[in-house]
Amino acid sequence: MKKTSILDLISRKLAPFMLLFGFYLLAYGHTSPGGGFQGGVVMASGVILLVVAQGVKATESLFPALSLTKVEIAAFLAFLAAGLAGLVMGRGFLGNPMAQVQASAVPRVGMVLILNLIIGIEVGSGISLICLRLFRNE
């Protein structure tokens, strides 16, 4: 699309803050509104702003499509591995493997936090991969 200098400037200054805000929603998902899906989608929308305003070639040098594919597959396998870790420790598939700790200590909530991060990375990379591939056809 036709580039004006205001679009170029605003997209370059705003996109890192959108990625940071998405990561904040991911990391605080267990104590405030937010979580895996919401944070992942906000991160993907930061990447989509770069694709729309700067063009596909400039964004491909930052987020190559092959790396996004590998990250997404790795996140799915990590989700399965977290479920199997719960099975090994004797609490059932996708159970909490650290459930003997007291309720107010920090490692008790670790399973929810780890699962939130895994889901956020998967959703964010999946949706930005769809958008990158759709925009390449123009």
Next chain:
Amino acid sequence: MAWLLMGAIFLVGLWGVMNKANMVKKVMGLSIANSAIILLFIYYGSLSGKTAPIEGTGETMVDPLPQALMLTAIVVGVCVMALALVLVYRLYLKFHTLDMREVERRAWELHD
């Protein structure tokens, strides 16, 4: 009166799927009906309390189960819309038109 508004949004989406011939408009009507149903579930789940379901606030909380189910429903809706639009794009590349009656007629001619 919120149920009237949500019923109206669902009927607008259904009318869009039935009445328009452009395929992209049909897909968008489906997306509108999807949003109406999700709003309906969340509204009727919020009638039993007053504030968001996060520990640490004072008053009675709303029911958290419909909100958790609608998270999954929203993501599935986005995936269905993405696949439907990609199929419409491939049909456009083959027949060079977006009108559904034209595509149907030419597909029957190709078949014979």
Next chain:
Amino acid sequence: MKSRRLLAVAETVVLLLTAFFLFQVLHGEHETSSEIRDYMVENCKEETGALNLVTGIYLGYRAFDTLGETVVLLVAVSGVLFFLVPTLGKDNEENLDS
């Protein structure tokens, strides 16, 4: 044309029927007490450790649905990539009377 009028009448009938059934379902009294909310307020913090009740549901009590949803996302992304690969750099080349 006659078939066009018939189609318009059929569409109106379908819309009115849907509106009637929606009205029957949505209009009446809806209860305002919820057993799940009472159970969750007492037990969710000890069993999963999350302060957000919605996160405790979709990652604690019902984490299997979240696994199924990640599978749906993976299948959708691979479907989009599969359908768009043959058209890279080749648009408007397919002709109908070839």
